[in-house]
Amino acid sequence: MPKIKIRRFDAKRKPQGLVQEWEVKEGSTLLEALTFIKCEKDPSLTFRSGCRSSVCGSCAVRVNGKEVLACAYKPQEGDLVEPRRFAKVIKDLVVDDTEAFKTLKLAKAWLGEPRESAIVTPEDEKRTERQSDCILCGSCYSACPVLETNPAFLGPFALTRDWRYVADPRENDIKSKVDAIQKNGVWDCTLCGECTAVCPQGIDPKSDILMLRTKSTQMGHMDPNMGSFGSFGLDF
Amino acid sequence: MIDVLIVGGGGAGLSAAIAAKEVGMEVAVLGKTYPTRSQTSMAQGGINAALGNAGADSVDAHVADTIKSSHMLGDKEMIRRLCEKGPQAIRWLDEIGTPFSRLDDGRVAQRKLGGASAKRACYAQDYTGLKLLHTLHDTALARGVRFLNEYYMLNFIVEENRVLGITAIEMKSGEVKTVRSKSVVIASGGYSGLYFGFTTNSSTSTGDGIAAAIRAGCVLSDMEFVQFHPTALKKSGVLISESARGAGGYLLNSKKERFVDELKPRDVVARAIWEQIKEGEEVYLDIRHLGEAFIEQNLPQERKLAKLYEGIDPVKELVPIKPVAHYTMGGIEVDSTHMTKVEGLFAAGECANAYVHGANRLGGNSLLETVVFGYEAGENAASFALKSNKKVPSMHTWLKRDSEFIGKIYQFANQIDFYEKRTSLGNAFYHKVGIVRNERDLKGVLAAVRRLHEELPLMGIADKSREFNTNLVEFIEFGNMIELAKTVLVGAIGRNESRGAHQREEFPDEDNEKFGGIHSFSWKENGELCNKFGGLRDE
Incomplete structure (x- = not known):
């Protein structure tokens, strides 16, 4: 006992x-x-x-x-x-899970604008199969050290869900989703992987955040941390 | 001001909310949990639609299968409407982003479930309910539906047979509040929780909405029809999916003999297992011959749950199982617009009886019902709200009544432990109001339930705090369970025949002369439970 x-x-x-x-x-x-x-x-x-x-x-x-x-x-x-x-x-x-759940809305983690006659192949579906296994238990949010210093951080599950829809061929309006996760979003993550370690569904929010960073850069956003290093470089 | 209030945030509630929002209503979804934690999340198998993506199928075939399974207690028009709208429902779910499993050409994949004449169930791996529910939730957030999460509904507010809103406990603060609304949709789930300890369902499936509905003047029907799932883990009642048998799993007794064709419909297999158990046999699911690679690939959840709850590895060992309560066919009677006997009060999903399942539900039809009829109920509730010009009177009387009720519970004697009684109710229901019933046992349980009802004031709560008092909520749930237990029992006692999920020892056959197309109805008059048997809508 x-x-x-x-x-x-x-x-x-x-x-x-x-x-x-x-x-x-x-x-x-x-x-x-x-x-x-x-x-x-x-x-x-x-x-x-x-x-x-x-x-x-x-x-x-x-x-x-x-x-x-x-x-x-x-x-x-x-x-x-x-x-x-x-x-x-x-x-x-x-x-009280109210605040944590608000991140879903802030991240616009939904299908915003359906694309006409989109085709979803088995490969498309498999790409975010794991991400859509999320049960919103809040484990990753509780494990995330970024929230210790920045309570406004969107946190892992909202970002994973944002990526799940960004990667969906049925979504026509990827831009507003990517725009929504710039502030207190993808660039604030330290890639420590604590979220991945605790997820009961084996989801890896860290890699989803990396994918979103790449997508953000492609769409003209910049890593705000890199910006300051850049100007430092020009001072030589 | 809320135009349309939805009680319950599962598949039916969220579909209703999105539908009402679509026509510009102010919509709120209220529930005792968060929407994504609803019972819908547990649905695995799939959602039926005659798309014919994986071989020939037709709406007519879907209708015929459903009518057959209903054992003359289905309404042909409602069944046809449900089946006809199936393909359109899948297209809608696809459009809002549901991550269905796919065929190579991108069409939604379909598989065969028990009782279906074609591969008709669309699915998302073994997470169909989970993924459908989360997609609906994401969509509802996108469209601006308001959420009142962790509000525990107490009663509908009804004046002159017209719904005006509800009373609820805001669980976080413990305060009783009223929520006004022009129309209300009940989508609060079923009552398998009556079989406490013997159900695959979430601990929250206590039928609160159905109990509140009968108190508010609604009629309940066919409450005696409860579907048992053949294979739940013996110790916990946790579900082992039908796919284990579909993939070739055997059922064995203690002598290691097979005793039934494992692919027969759920009620037949459940009954065969029950007979073995009655004879003192243990019953096991054997999937060892499928091999570790297959099990790991196709039944990983099942393996994990068997290890966790039974401490055995199904790759090497037999899995001890028992049949337990899985789905309740009975519920709040609705007309073809999903409106209950109370004006402006609609119902959809497992809590409602829209007469599509009849005496036995077909796998894959419940998710379809939540989406199609949930959506329709939302549309109709919106139309009702639009036409409504009724001035909503002061809620003070109702607030006072239910606040006083809660106040009284805090003062109940708490001499009798209701948790113990909940366990014995579950036991009695499983053993005597379960798979095979007889009049003597049913009457014995009814007497016991009446006694429990009288003893409620001697029960009560030990936790006297206000904030998030789950002791209080569970006690009120128990009161609701008692309320519904009586309706199940009077239905089961009166139905002197065996039909679908209702089996009587003394009357082993269907009696079509007496009960073909005949439903049981329960309602309240001056607080007294009334019951009758009759045809559909011929009152």
Whole structure:
């Protein structure tokens, strides 16, 4: 019977935050363990849950500093379970996802203008098959160190979704999508790959961001960081 | 001011929202979760449309298959409309960017699902529901649909049989609020959650919208029809896709004997497994002979889930399975415009009974229904809102009523643990209101459910905080489950025959003389549940 620690939060309680330790059943998933605690021990324990099979994206939390889907993770002795980062904690493991979800709108991550009689080949479809596996669990957003210093950064999942539509032969208006991810977007990413490491669907936002950078350059945008180096070079 | 309010952000709700937005309405989608976390995300198999991309097919064939599967409880006109609009729905989904799997020439790929006479299901790998749902969500964002996420609906506001909006708990703050609207579409999903612990569904499929609908004056119909999926993992009820059998997987009992043709329709296979289990056998899915390379390529999700929940590797071991509740055919009765008995209140998707599935749903028809009828419901709700010139009165009375109701729950005794009762309800439903039913057991469960209803004030919540109180939401969900449990039971008790997904031990055959084309209806009069059997729309 492994013991796990859960970081809890209640805005109306003093102290608001505390870490509690619980014994959970051997072999159960973390989501089953949380459900067991709620139904048998402490009904006030608060977390999100849904499909139990890794497609609804409801139950992402942090365990020992790494994002996991609670339904796909088996707890180990001494694990520390915490809410995701870069979002206000509402209660216990539930964070407010409103701001993170706004990035989808800011990135214009949709098909804006359908192209007449576009043909999508199996190769076209395969090119962004993995990207369209995204379940919007928010793991990558929580893992992204850029958000620590720039809360306005669009973050990995919105950029991946932007690329998924930029690469879609059915999209006629690629420009507005590429324009939308210049500020606080592709150039702010440090390519550290933390997002890729935690994605439960095996998506690689880092490489999608690189693709978007190339596309941006092709469409006349410039890396703002390169700009300053350029003028430095001319000073010789 | 909202013109059209949609309750539920799955496939049907988002299609309705986009349709209403298309004609310039102010549209909001409200739900207890985020739209992309809806049940639709779990649909794997596909969405039917007689495109004939992968061999000959026709709308007539699609209609015929669907009518056959409905066992005389489908409405031929509604089925025809659904099937006729299939190809156009796929074209629309393609146009808004759905990443369908493709044929070499770029047409949408199609595969055969159980009960279909042709390769008719369009799919996106094994993520059809997920990708369709996310594409609809992206489109709704693009078109400027408003989202009220994590609002838990309590009741519809109805005056003189006309809907005016809803009451809901804003979960983040815990406050009860009212949302006014000229028309409302319910797209809140099914009630497989009644089979707690014995369902493939998300823990959120508790039928809240359907329960609120019967309280608001709507009629529910055919509630006794619940589809069981033959192969869910034994310990967790998590789904192992039909594709495992489609690819050549066997079903074995403890003696390692096959006992049924694995490719028969879901209800037949589920019943065969149930009989084995009743005789004390364990039942296993065997896909070992398919080989590791094939399994890794074609059934990677299944392998992962079997390892996670059963601790076994299907490449080398047998997978213990059981049939569990998967889809609910019954729901809110709607007319051919998707309007319920309450004016301005429409319903679409699994929560509605638009009479296309009848006694047994065909795989691939539910996603189609969410898109086609969801869209139609949105259009009709928009027309209704446009014509509406009713002054919306003050919401104060309704706000006060439901705030007081919530206030009372905070003071309930909490002497009886409702989580324990939810588990026993799930057990009783699975074993006695499940795949094969009999009158004695059904009546026993009905008595138990009535007792649970009376005991609700002795239950209640331990968490007395306001913010994001899931203990409170789950308790109200449980109340809704009790409300719906009774309608399922009275339908199942009254239907003295076996038809599609409803099987009675004492009456093993279809009784067409008595029940052919005859539906069960439930509604409330002065708070009392009423029930009758009758033909479609002949009241």
